Amino acid sequence: MPSMPSDLEISRATLRKPLSDVAGDMGIEPRLFEPYGHSAGKISLEAIEELATRPRAKYVVVTSITPTPLGEGKTTTTVGLGQAFGHIGKRGVIAVRQASMGPTFGIKGGAAGGGYSQVVPMEAVNLHLTGDIHAVTSAHNLLAAMVDNHLHKGNALDIDPLAVSWRRVLDVNDRDLRQIVTGLGGRQDGLPRQTGFDITAASEVMAALALAPSLSDLRARLGRIVVAYDRRGEPVTAEDLRGAGAMCVQLRDALKPNLLQTTEQTPALVHCGPFGNIAHGNSSVVADLIGIHGGDYLVTEAGFGADMGAERFFNIKCRASGLTPDAAVVVATVRGLKAHTGRYRVVAGRSLPEEMLAENPEDVRDGATNLRKQIANVRAHGVTPVVAVNAFPGDYDSEKQAIVDVAAEEGARAAITTHATEGGKGAAELAEAVAEACAEPAGFSFLYPDDASLTEKIETIARRMYGADGIELSATARRQLDDCERHGFGHLPVCVAKTHLSLSADPSRKGAPVGWTLPVREVRLSAGAGFVYPICGDMRTMPGLSSQPAAENIDIDEAGQVVGLS
């Protein structure tokens, strides 16, 4: 097999269409499209209303088996499927999250799909893009400064300095900022307090931005953000601090979705990147509200496996957008399912264990317990699943077929795809299967009603999505749940913060674990974003750099071109 060019080389060699033409393909008039440099642009939110009379696209969410350190290629499949519709005479539009620069310069070097199924130019996607993440950093930290300034200037709201939950954020992998003491130096330099920084993707502001269907809704969400509790134990909000208006001003342009294109000139909405662990991990509601009238199929990506990203897509994002999905693609790989047997030690960045490379369809079937469960998780929402077998060079036909067989046993459509090496035509069969699935009568329903208690909501997700026998609340969690209900947040959906590496709360348990209970250590509130998140395990919200950060290899060459970003 001839060796493939790098993602960066492919991206650079791609012929791009003028973005105003790409917008035009979606029915967006030039006056609603603002270019941001030659590589990206923003779509005015007026497009939501103006496109409303156009036909509604079928709405397809791309999810996956429980992720392994190998990567299942979910973004690549989202891009590939979007492109594939063009190969079966339909118009696809994709919606994906914006990459965070922290990891880009920390570990991996880039996240825009891959090969001949990527969003281009990959430098734009992986660098600042149009500055939305920076705007979130800025708005978040303005509020943090206003909290500390309030404490410093007399504390009229009677905030308990030990009950300030609002931290600061930066889009960088910087472990030294996780736990810090601020306000040292003396009377003029603030009030000493222990606090810390999270990565910007983990900011509640990012989650609010991703869930707001309009600017006025965003303004209201920002106002509802709870930053602290006063000495009587009552929540203090960004509105109380008079910070929400200024934050909204800083986020006004960031709320407009970014338009780029794929390697095959398919429209690509790249917008927002809320953290998958403590937030809902889905791209923005406004992007989908525009994309849903921009073609025949809108393909949107949800983070992590179907138990997490897709569950939140169904129960958090669809609640906010009012949109309902027509089908869900569950991405599976031969190597991923082999890893789900629990027989191999797989470490990101290291080469695969020798014995994992041998032809072994039985292994694939054994690990497929995970796939079966994720198919069921999609069905639990009344949505038709389609399995995408994302083929990698070196996979044996028997192994790929084993996945197709498992899907058939579960009554699900399946297709083997080769979009990374072949572009959209490598996912044409998947597109046909998805089109069939979308043609079935729709029966979407939420997993739980708004008026269930928070505890019931957590228990429902634990039992029906994760396969747990039940939940175990710590005393702290119990008290915090009571507080949330008492403060009027009981109607919110829940976003369970657990490891994404297992259906269970233990990252080492592969496949589809049974006979376990979900431990809820504590419960936190994202009143602005609009969910409550129970913490079930160690949730790291600020990554660190490795011994050899990706940044060390990223540079410009003599012609001023970026190198090392792939």
Added chain:
Amino acid sequence: MPSMPSDLEISRATLRKPLSDVAGDMGIEPRLFEPYGHSAGKISLEAIEELATRPRAKYVVVTSITPTPLGEGKTTTTVGLGQAFGHIGKRGVIAVRQASMGPTFGIKGGAAGGGYSQVVPMEAVNLHLTGDIHAVTSAHNLLAAMVDNHLHKGNALDIDPLAVSWRRVLDVNDRDLRQIVTGLGGRQDGLPRQTGFDITAASEVMAALALAPSLSDLRARLGRIVVAYDRRGEPVTAEDLRGAGAMCVQLRDALKPNLLQTTEQTPALVHCGPFGNIAHGNSSVVADLIGIHGGDYLVTEAGFGADMGAERFFNIKCRASGLTPDAAVVVATVRGLKAHTGRYRVVAGRSLPEEMLAENPEDVRDGATNLRKQIANVRAHGVTPVVAVNAFPGDYDSEKQAIVDVAAEEGARAAITTHATEGGKGAAELAEAVAEACAEPAGFSFLYPDDASLTEKIETIARRMYGADGIELSATARRQLDDCERHGFGHLPVCVAKTHLSLSADPSRKGAPVGWTLPVREVRLSAGAGFVYPICGDMRTMPGLSSQPAAENIDIDEAGQVVGLS
């Protein structure tokens, strides 16, 4: 007098030209101009070479008397003068600094000129613009994370953890970040260390960005940044940490100057905003390298008074750009010179003392010692000064005339301007005077040669610019100067960090103090930016918020428009 609309109202009511046409007015072809939204765009650095064959504009720097809390209207005069050239049949281009969001949301609410002499739209200038400041934040903090990561991962470079000088930055007014301890939490969370955050404008990366004439030069400057010293006392650089390449990639677009326009559609280059206290406080070299071929007159602004901003313009910025100025405008106001008598207690944001509003040309003459000295400071560089009397409503004719008389006594041209209320035609007389000054034979020279010692350079500036009797080096400063010379930085220019509120080092001394000595407490190195900065007084590098931050009044209205930003 009818009341004037607010800056924001004027900005919003301004008819704007398509920015590609504004670029065209400067001789910049469409392919070298990239729009960033409807309000701003970036100019490709290729324009420097492509415009080189066009005639060179006259190069005019706008400086002022020693600033008072009242504000002398230097940016407004820069804009007004640029516009005024259009009223005398010439083509003006202006170059100004980008406003920092920290102060915008902290104290003042906006900085883009004022009235009918402002850069529009003022929301763009005062908010994220094209994200350059955020890119500086990002690149700066990536390097900080790499420093701490290096310490965490074995410290192969043998960095002395107590000799790390690289702090972190954010574009927010946040006093609680001035002094912090990072790396708490345990073994996985870094090495505890006392450090802090500066405002992004104070980042050495910002200064380097502003001084680099090309991308490859920026790459080299970033590599030269000294972040720490090793245990033998030798400097450790960003290059040693392999961080400079990734930083440069993050700054690649930020190096391209932003193009906007003024209220009268004059081209306005808005680029970079290095802090005036510890850095050189001038807009970018690349903007001026493009603007110098974009019209008949390039009007560029220097921060603070002529002893500081203009001195650094002459000796730091012109060294980096290779450009030489043809004239310097010294902005003076009636109220500013009255304040320089030292007879009035003037506080920013409070109304003026009653007795200061009475007609009193003698007061103006008494305070004009400061103006006389600043005129001499310009002349010391072989540049022809022109005094701009920036008239405010309520100034008496006799008072304005007093300034014109003082200028005449010093042999300098002068003109009374009303550009804030009348736009460019209110500065037409100033433009005529500047044109005459530019027609005089040029005699620009640096204040000191490269090969003078650092101590000689400081002493020359202290004596010749500030009017000091000499300098007094602390033992620390002496040792640090020796270190700088020994490490090969003796050839760099110096950027004296002293108060901008007095020609002396004591902010309470007005006029033109004599009989004093400049105390040099310590000396720091900005090897990447390319200067050494002696510290002569308390230099605050992270502002705080006031009791009523400007942010509290900034919001969006029901139509999604920004309010309160003026």
